[in-house]
Amino acid sequence: KYGYLWVQCEKCYELNYQKVFSSQLHICEHCGHYLKMSSSDRIELSIDPGTWDPMDEDMISMDPIKFHSDGNLYRDQIDSFQRKTGLTEAVQTGIGQLNGIPVAIGVMDFHFMGGSMGTVVGEKITRLLECATTRSLPVIVVCASGGARMQEGSLSLMQMAKVSSALYNYQYNNIINQIKSDSMYQSLPLLQPVE
Incomplete structure (x- = not known):
């Protein structure tokens, strides 16, 4: 209660x-x-108050391979996590200000299907990176993920290549947070070599 x-x-x-x-x-x-901290809490903590401008909030997964497990449809699982977290997907992306400096921010949320990367998560992060490139903005991506989303099969695995391609021209440091999967740790956070 x-x-x-x-x-x-x-x-x-x-x-x-x-x-x-x-x-x-x-x-x-x-x-x-x-x-664990939700993506909303992390965004509130990270940027200047009142500066958050979210991107692509209307993007949702559409069950591309018609996955079901033990009688549970993937679409129903997505709906359940949307109700429970108030999010549409496992990442929030947008533009905010950090000490008055505009910055592109993507924050994954482990509370939404373990922060897993499906087609929508990959697309949202890629669009964020492309927007930041076009506007010459610095990028912060907080990775709190359990890896690729098995309910989307090989389509989820392809998202890492798409994100890697969008990151190609960036010099960056990593924020590694709540990593629960070796596959995710070996991909997104470690694309930048440690010097």
């Missing part, structure tokens, strides 16, 4: 008051464990 007021720590199972928890950047006040 009052779940929106409290957040339970995944490590020590103690309850944290939501308002205090948010002000402490999602760190458990009892044990110091870092808990």
Whole structure:
């Protein structure tokens, strides 16, 4: 009944008051464990207030291979995650300002199907990179992903090549966050060699 007021720590199972928890950047006040942060919280934390201009919010997955598992349709899974998170997909992209400097931002959300990369996630990130290139903006992409989305088969695997191509001319550093899959770790965050 009052779940929106409290957040339970995944490590020590103690309850944290939501308002205090948010002000402490999602760190458990009892044990110091870092808990998952939603893409909306991360955007709010990262950019200047009132500067967020989202892109491609109307893009949604259309079940390209008619996937179903144990009688559950992929479309129904997407609908369920949309209701639960309030997001249309596992990434939010847009333009904001960081200390008054315009910047293109993409933030993946692990709460939406484990932040998995399907066709829409790949397309949204690619469009963000193309927009940033056209407007000569710096780019921040926060990767919080469980890898390729199996419900979209090989189409989801092709997204990495598309994103890699759009990233080709960028010099960048990586923000690696909540990586749950070796496949994702070996792809998007590590395209830039560490020097």
